[in-house]
Amino acid sequence: MTEDGHEQLRAALLAKKTELAERLECISANLQRGFDADSKEMAKELEDSEVVDALGNEARDEIRKISAALLRLDDGSYGRCLECGEPIEKQRLAAYLYADECIDCARFDERRRVRT
Numbered sequence: 001m002t003e004d005g006h007e008q009l010r011a012a013l014l015a016k017k018t019e020l021a022e023r024l025e026c027i028s029a030n031l032q033r034g035f036d037a038d039s040k041e042m043a044k045e046l047e048d049s050e051v052v053d054a055l056g057n058e059a060r061d062e063i064r065k066i067s068a069a070l071l072r073l074d075d076g077s078y079g080r081c082l083e084c085g086e087p088i089e090k091q092r093l094a095a096y097l098y099a100d101e102c103i104d105c106a107r108f109d110e111r112r113r114v115r116t
Contacts, residue, residue: 006073009073009078009097010070010073012097013066013069013070013073013097013098014070016062016066016097017063017066017067020059020062020063020066021063023055023059024056024059024060024063027052027053027055027056027059028056030052062098065098065100066097066098068098068100069097069098069100072100079093081100081101081102081105082100082101082105083101083102083105083108083109084102084104084105086102087102088100088101088102088103089102089103
């Protein structure tokens with residue numbers, strides 16, 4: 001990867017990380033607001049809070065994956081599958097910048113998770 005490509009990738013990863021951090025701030029603010037005293041409304045708000053909390057967990061997980069991708073970029077292992085060591089397809093990396101597995105290993109892991 002060229003130095004220019006390396007810096008463009010770093011910029012894209014950092015931009016995504018910033019976007020997710022901002023989204024996480026909004027989610028946290030939403031979760032900290034009070035609930036309505038009406039019991040029906042409170043039940044709906046609690047349900048909504050659970051959904052918002054799940055979105056927050058997804059954002060935190062994505063931030064963690066981006067941070068790991070930035071470390072791999074720094075140590076030169078970015079673009080290699082953590083499972084088999086083979087290069088990750090360019091199309092996969094273009095669609096999923098912080099992919100850490102090739103498509104074959106990712107599919108294998110997904111099938112294993114479904115069985116468990």
